[in-house]
Amino acid sequence: MEHARFLDVTLGRPDLRAPFPRHFRTRLRGQLVSSLNRRAKYLLAALSSRETLVMHLGMSGSFRVEADGAAERLPHDHVVFRMSSGAVVIFNDPRRFGFMDIVGAGALGIHPVLSALGPEPLSPGFDAFALARACRGKKTSLKAALLDQRVVAGLGNIYASEALHLARLSPLRAASTIATPSGLPRAPAHRLVAAIKSVLAAAIERAAREAYRGERFRVYDRELAACRRRGCGGAIKRRTQGGRSTFFCPRCQR
DNA sequence: ATTGAGACCTGTCGGC
DNA sequence: TGCCGACAGGTCTCAA
Numbered sequence: 001m002e003h004a005r006f007l008d009v010t011l012g013r014p015d016l017r018a019p020f021p022r023h024f025r026t027r028l029r030g031q032l033v034s035s036l037n038r039r040a041k042y043l044l045a046a047l048s049s050r051e052t053l054v055m056h057l058g059m060s061g062s063f064r065v066e067a068d069g070a071a072e073r074l075p076h077d078h079v080v081f082r083m084s085s086g087a088v089v090i091f092n093d094p095r096r097f098g099f100m101d102i103v104g105a106g107a108l109g110i111h112p113v114l115s116a117l118g119p120e121p122l123s124p125g126f127d128a129f130a131l132a133r134a135c136r137g138k139k140t141s142l143k144a145a146l147l148d149q150r151v152v153a154g155l156g157n158i159y160a161s162e163a164l165h166l167a168r169l170s171p172l173r174a175a176s177t178i179a180t181p182s183g184l185p186r187a188p189a190h191r192l193v194a195a196i197k198s199v200l201a202a203a204i205e206r207a208a209r210e211a212y213r214g215e216r217f218r219v220y221d222r223e224l225a226a227c228r229r230r231g232c233g234g235a236i237k238r239r240t241q242g243g244r245s246t247f248f249c250p251r252c253q254r
Numbered sequence: 255a256t257t258g259a260g261a262c263c264t265g266t267c268g269g270c
Numbered sequence: 271t272g273c274c275g276a277c278a279g280g281t282c283t284c285a286a
Contacts, residue, residue: 017262017281041280059280060264076264095263097280113281140257149281158279220279242258245277 001033001045004085012078016098017058027102028053028081040117040153050105054113058097064090117153121196126152128185128193135175136183142192143171143241152196158220159199161247165219165229167195170253171246172239219247227252 009025021027032048045053057063066072071080071088079091079100091098103111118134119126134151135142145151146160155163164171169178169188178189199218206216218228223238227249234251 056280058263059278093263094265095278095280097263099281138256144257147280156279243260244280 001081001083001085001087001089002036003033004083004087005030005032006081007084008080008082010080010082012080016078016093016096016100018099018101020100021102024100024102027051033083039114039120040149041156042114044108047102052103052108054099054101054103054108054111055091056099056113058093058095058099060095061091061093061098064092066090116150118148118150119152121152121154121200126193126197128189131193132179132185132189133183135189136179136181138175140175141171141241142169142173142175142178143246145175146196147242147244155196155200157244157246158217159196159203161220162199162218163192163196165248165253166199167191168229168253170250171241171248173254217247219249222247 006028009028011020011025014020027049028047031051033045033053034048035046037044037046041056043055043057045055047053066088068082068086068088071090073080074090074092076092076094076096077090078093078096078098081089081091083089091100099113101111101113108114119130131152135145138145140148143160143164146155146163147157149155161171167188169192178186178192180186203216219236222236225236227234227236229249229252232249232252234249236247237250239246239248
């Protein structure tokens with residue numbers, strides 16, 4: 001898509017999680033994608049009009065790229081971008097929790113879905129001080145705090161569990177306990193920030209090489225399996241927090 | 255204001 | 271084999 005123009009945009013239905021914006025197809029047609037970026041879990045295509053196409057995969061969304069003329073249509077193909085490069089970029093999303101919108105020039109910062117987001121976890125601005133400040137006084141659990149996109153942007157259910165395990169921190173512990181009353185970091189805040197960065201960097205590294213499968217996680221989806229920490233071997237537990245499954249090792253995570 | 259529960263939607267999987 | 275409930279990687283809204 002990058003440096004190509006939209007020749008044609010086809011919608012298979014009027015909405016995903018929300019309706020497509022008005023004139024979605026005509027607003028995109030003819031526009032050049034000047035760059036592709038990401039903020040949290042939102043994919044951002046900067047357009048020659050200075051507008052931005054904002055996209056989210058939701059739970060079950062995916063993109064695939066096919067050659068123009070040989071593009072197959074599958075169930076749940078909801079958006080088809082035919083590009084000037086000869087690529088056909090297809091958004092498929094069975095559950096339709098995905099999302100697309102076009103945001104006007106300069107309005108990205110005030111878009112409802114983007115304006116409240118916390119720091120990017122891999123940016124230098126996300127450090128123990130930022131995390132401690134965000135968790136100060138929070139009554140909720142550490143796990144729930146990590147899923148709060150205002151605390152840190154783009155962490156999801158899998159990597160929240162993964163990071164907590166690497167940092168040896170219990171998901172059940174109150175979020176406020178990683179900060180002093182004045183919002184300064186305690187030792188766990190330093191460990192957690194390092195763990196989040198490490199787990200995400202490793203995941204990106206892996207994803208670049210291999211498909212999504214196999215024994216990829218430290219704890220996620222490993223209920224009753226043995227803890228992988230050296231010398232631990234405790235049984236991984238599963239708990240529900242805020243309606244989401246959390247996986248952790250009660251033996252080594254405090 | 256913060257927090258947790260429920261809703262959105264379809265596919266898959268395990269148990270009966 | 272077939273049906274049924276539980277669950278799934280996200281986010282929004284609503285009520286307490």
